[in-house]
Amino acid sequence: MDNIIDIIKAEIAQDYYQQNFSNDGQRFVAWYMRNVHLLDQCQTKDAVTDGANDKQIDAVYIDEDEQKIYIVQGKYYLGETIDAEPVREVISSWTQFNDLAALQENANDKLKKKISEVSLAMDDDSYCLCFELITTSTFSAAAEKDVEVFQKLLTEDENADINAQFSVIDREGLVDAYNRVLEQTNPVLNHTVTLENGKYLMTELSSTKVLIAAMPLKECIKMPGIKDGTLFQKNVRQSLGINNTVNKKIKRTINDPIKCSDFFFFHNGITAICNKMEYLKNGQFKFYGLNVVNGCQSLNTILSCSENVKKRNDAYVLFRFYEIPQRDRADSISINTNTQSAVKARDLRSNSKQVLKLKRAYEQKYPNGFFATKRGEQMPADKDRNYLVELSSLGKDLMAWYMQRPNLSYGETKIFDKYFSTLFKNDYQPEDIYALTFWMNKIMESWTMDNPLGLNEIILTMKAYAPYHLLFAISAVFAKCNNQMNVPSPAECLKLAQENNLVDTVIAISANCLNNAIDSESSKCIQNNKTFIPQNWVKNKSCIQEIQSAIINYFSFLPSMNKPMDDKLKKELTMEPQYFSYRVQADD
Numbered sequence: 001m002d003n004i005i006d007i008i009k010a011e012i013a014q015d016y017y018q019q020n021f022s023n024d025g026q027r028f029v030a031w032y033m034r035n036v037h038l039l040d041q042c043q044t045k046d047a048v049t050d051g052a053n054d055k056q057i058d059a060v061y062i063d064e065d066e067q068k069i070y071i072v073q074g075k076y077y078l079g080e081t082i083d084a085e086p087v088r089e090v091i092s093s094w095t096q097f098n099d100l101a102a103l104q105e106n107a108n109d110k111l112k113k114k115i116s117e118v119s120l121a122m123d124d125d126s127y128c129l130c131f132e133l134i135t136t137s138t139f140s141a142a143a144e145k146d147v148e149v150f151q152k153l154l155t156e157d158e159n160a161d162i163n164a165q166f167s168v169i170d171r172e173g174l175v176d177a178y179n180r181v182l183e184q185t186n187p188v189l190n191h192t193v194t195l196e197n198g199k200y201l202m203t204e205l206s207s208t209k210v211l212i213a214a215m216p217l218k219e220c221i222k223m224p225g226i227k228d229g230t231l232f233q234k235n236v237r238q239s240l241g242i243n244n245t246v247n248k249k250i251k252r253t254i255n256d257p258i259k260c261s262d263f264f265f266f267h268n269g270i271t272a273i274c275n276k277m278e279y280l281k282n283g284q285f286k287f288y289g290l291n292v293v294n295g296c297q298s299l300n301t302i303l304s305c306s307e308n309v310k311k312r313n314d315a316y317v318l319f320r321f322y323e324i325p326q327r328d329r330a331d332s333i334s335i336n337t338n339t340q341s342a343v344k345a346r347d348l349r350s351n352s353k354q355v356l357k358l359k360r361a362y363e364q365k366y367p368n369g370f371f372a373t374k375r376g377e378q379m380p381a382d383k384d385r386n387y388l389v390e391l392s393s394l395g396k397d398l399m400a401w402y403m404q405r406p407n408l409s410y411g412e413t414k415i416f417d418k419y420f421s422t423l424f425k426n427d428y429q430p431e432d433i434y435a436l437t438f439w440m441n442k443i444m445e446s447w448t449m450d451n452p453l454g455l456n457e458i459i460l461t462m463k464a465y466a467p468y469h470l471l472f473a474i475s476a477v478f479a480k481c482n483n484q485m486n487v488p489s490p491a492e493c494l495k496l497a498q499e500n501n502l503v504d505t506v507i508a509i510s511a512n513c514l515n516n517a518i519d520s521e522s523s524k525c526i527q528n529n530k531t532f533i534p535q536n537w538v539k540n541k542s543c544i545q546e547i548q549s550a551i552i553n554y555f556s557f558l559p560s561m562n563k564p565m566d567d568k569l570k571k572e573l574t575m576e577p578q579y580f581s582y583r584v585q586a587d588d
Contacts, residue, residue, distance in 0.1 A: 004175045005078065005136055016041055026050045029058045029074035032134050036177045037061055037070065041449050046461035050074075053108040055096060056089040060114040062535075064411045064464050065392075066229070067127045069118055071097075077137040087146040087168075090133045094150075094164065097129060117535040126413060129164040138170045148307035152255070165304055167227065176224070188275075189225050189290045195283040199316070202279070209277055209323035211285060214264055214316040217254070217302055217309045223290075226303050232296040247301040254305045254312070261314045269318030270295030275325045287321065349416050350374045354424040355391060358433065362389060365430035389437050392416075397436040398423055400468040401475050402487055403584040407539050409468035423584060435490035439474055442507060443467050453511040456518055458534045465538040466514070469547060473510035476551050479580075481573040486580040493575075500572040513554050517546040 011017070012027035020041075021027045026048055033044045039061065050058040059072035071093060075086045096103040100122075104115040121127045139147065147168050154164050169177060193215065200213035225231030253259050253266055275289030292299060298317070302309060309315070349355055350373035359371040369387030370379045379388050395415040400406040403423060408414055415423065446453045447463060459466045478488040497503045518534065521543070525532035537543050 004171060004178060007178070008136065008174075011035075020045050021048065022051075025074060025076045026058070028076035028136065029072060029134070032072065032074060032174075033059055033061060036181060037063075038181065040463060042457065042460040043463055049108070049111040049114055051108055051110070053106065054111055055103060055107050056093040057111060060111070060118060062117060062121050062127075062464075067124075067411070067413070068130050069121055069127055070130050070132060072132045072134060075133070075135040075137070077135060079137055081140045082135060082137045082143060083140050084143040084146040086133060086135065087139075087143050087150060090131055090166070091146075091150050091153075094131055094154075094166075097164075112531060113533050113535075116531070116533045120536055120539065124413075125163070127163070131164065131166045132169060133167070134169045134174070136171055136174065138172070139168070151305070151307050154304070177228075188288070189231060190286065190288050191224055191290050192280070192284055192286045193219055193222075195219075195285065197283055200283070211277060211319075211321040213319045213321070215319040217260075217263065217312055217315040217317060220299060220302050220317060221306045221309055223292075223299065226299050229296075231290070231292050231299070247297055250298060250301045251305055254302065254315070255308055257312070260312045263312075264316040264318060267298065267317050269320060270298060271320045271322070273322045273324045275323070277321060277323045285321070289325075349420060350391060352420075352424075358424075358428060362430045362433055366434065369434070371433075386441075387434065387437075389433055393440065394433060394436065395420075395423065396468055397440055397471060398428070398584075400472045401436060401490060402426070402428075402581075404472060404475070404487065404544065405541070406468040406472040407541055407543055410465045410539065426584065429489075429491065431491035432489060435494040436471075438494055439490065439507075440467065440471055442503065443470050446507070446511075453508060454515070455511055456515045459514065459518060462534060462538055465535065469538060469543065470507070470510055470514055472544070473514050473547050473551065474506055476548055477506055477510050477513070478573055478575070480551050480555055481570050482575060482580070484577075484580050487583050488575065489579040489581070492579040493573075496573055496575060502569070502572060505569075506573075509554065510551075513550040514547060516550040516553070517543065520550065521546055 008028060008031055012024060012031050017027040017030055021030050029050060030044050030048050033039045033047050034041070039047060043061075047059045047061045049060055056073060057071055058074045059070070061070045061072070062068075063070065073086065073090050073093065075082060097118075100115055100119050104112050104119075107115060122129070133147075147166075151166050154166050195213050195215060200211060203210050203212075223231060250267070253263050259266075270292060271294040272287070272290060272292045274287040274291065276287075278286045278288070280286055302317075355373055359373055362371045363369060366387045368384040369389065370383040371389045371391070372379065373391045379385065392412055395412065396409040399409045399415055399419070403419070408419075444467060447455075447460065447467060451460060475488055475490075475493070478493045479485065482488070493506075494503075497506050518537065521537055522532045522534075
């Protein structure tokens with residue numbers, strides 16, 4: 001590919017970067033957020049906090065699905081090397097997170113709001129604070145030394161209150177990250193490892209190629225897809241952070257230069273599968289479609305200690321490589337090799353009776369459809385994408401519509417742990433599942449920079465949260481038109497809207513009410529001299545009442561403004577009482 005610096009220069013010269021960011025440093029951070037974290041233009045503009053009183057924090061982004069809080073510091077240097085100053089700035093920003101109140105007090109207005117959002121996320125111990133230092137240059141020897149010291153500080157502190165990671169992404173790292181993103185539409189990882197003579201065994205069992213090896217830890221940190229999780233697509237769980245009990249023990253062994261030589265004997269080993277394995281020469285093996293099905297926690301922890309790992313010439317880990325192209329067999333191996341520590345319930349929901357029952361019913365009703373229950377599962381080429389249902393998305397839709405709690409839809413943890421048995425106990429009809437997917441697809445089609453719904457810009461930035469509030473608003477519009485307090489059938493709502501050519505109209509009304517709800521809350525905060533934090537509002541139960549009030553107000557004023565339109569809506573959206581059901585009860 002072309003030189004990464006030339007690519008960055010060309011892209012940050014585009015109108016979006018020039019018009020929304022005041023200097024190339026900000027534009028570089030924005031480029032990174034868009035091209036590596038895959039944020040859209042509104043989300044990127046919202047994430048960048050660089051400027052006066054930014055406290056050495058250039059961007060803040062919370063990935064709700066991965067439960068990671070990214071704190072980004074960027075250095076746009078065109079020289080060959082940079083010194084240790086940027087690393088020390090990251091260290092400075094890290095220490096400030098031990099006192100969020102003090103950090104917020106002295107920060108700029110944009111960062112103040114982000115700190116409030118971060119504080120809410122950090123109240124949940126499952127979130128990991130990920131510091132990223134990105135640069136277009138390479139680090140001097142002094143800078144690399146400081147990187148090592150800071151990483152050691154994070155990984156060796158057994159009593160740390162904050163679950164934190166630190167990543168350095170230099171010019172070469174930018175190339176790797178950029179290439180990985182380009183391949184995400186078809187995330188197949190091919191990788192070559194070099195094994196030492198006498199420390200591996202190649203055999204065949206049950207017509208399956210098997211490679212068993214003592215792999216140097218130094219070779220492990222070269223594996224692609226650890227940081228972004230693409231190496232673990234078939235794993236039943238992603239990284240749980242480096243500060244849980246098991247991972248602390250792994251860190252302790254790696255960081256001890258004496259005990260590290262026994263790492264091979266302390267560790268149960270790592271299991272990887274691939275579509276094809278090929279022996280090259282001199283202990284080199286190439287794997288096509290590589291995927292680690294057991295070892296996600298270990299590899300993430302090993303990577304987090306990379307500076308110490310580079311020094312461990314006598315540290316090895318048992319690696320098992322299997323050539324298994326069959327998907328069902330690979331899934332079975334993934335589940336059965338993850339028994340060394342408890343697998344949380346949400347990791348195996350794809351195999352629960354409720355989910356399998358829904359999948360079977362849906363695919364029988366819609367033979368051209370596909371119900372994807374496993375993370376990373378690919379839809380067969382002969383299926384219709386318009387009828388694709390994904391389990392995680394369905395859970396979020398059900399939370400917003402049937403439980404009427406869009407404020408809980410943003411993350412998987414509560415849906416697939418705390419509320420799973422309640423939320424999925426109902427026998428949802430295939431037609432309702434399809435209708436929910438249809439409504440959400442229509443919503444997301446409009447969630448663009450063109451903004452055809454005229455959504456408030458603040459709402460557009462909250463793509464991980466606010467679409468579920470709009471889905472909830474659609475259900476509330478139908479309920480209001482029928483003077484009902486209960487929950488309408490998504491399928492009947494869709495049927496009436498399509499028959500009367502009102503799909504776009506209903507979504508537009510719902511968007512208007514969502515705008516009014518957030519504007520109303522913002523105005524209240526201003527009147528009471530409070531700072532309005534949109535991301536906190538959408539996660540708070542009070543937003544539900546605001547949206548419902550906005551819908552009531554809309555229909556209260558509509559008759560006086562346009563009575564024929566009001567009568568038409570209520571007539572054409574009227575449905576029989578049997579199409580309403582009680583709200584799924586699981587109050588937060």
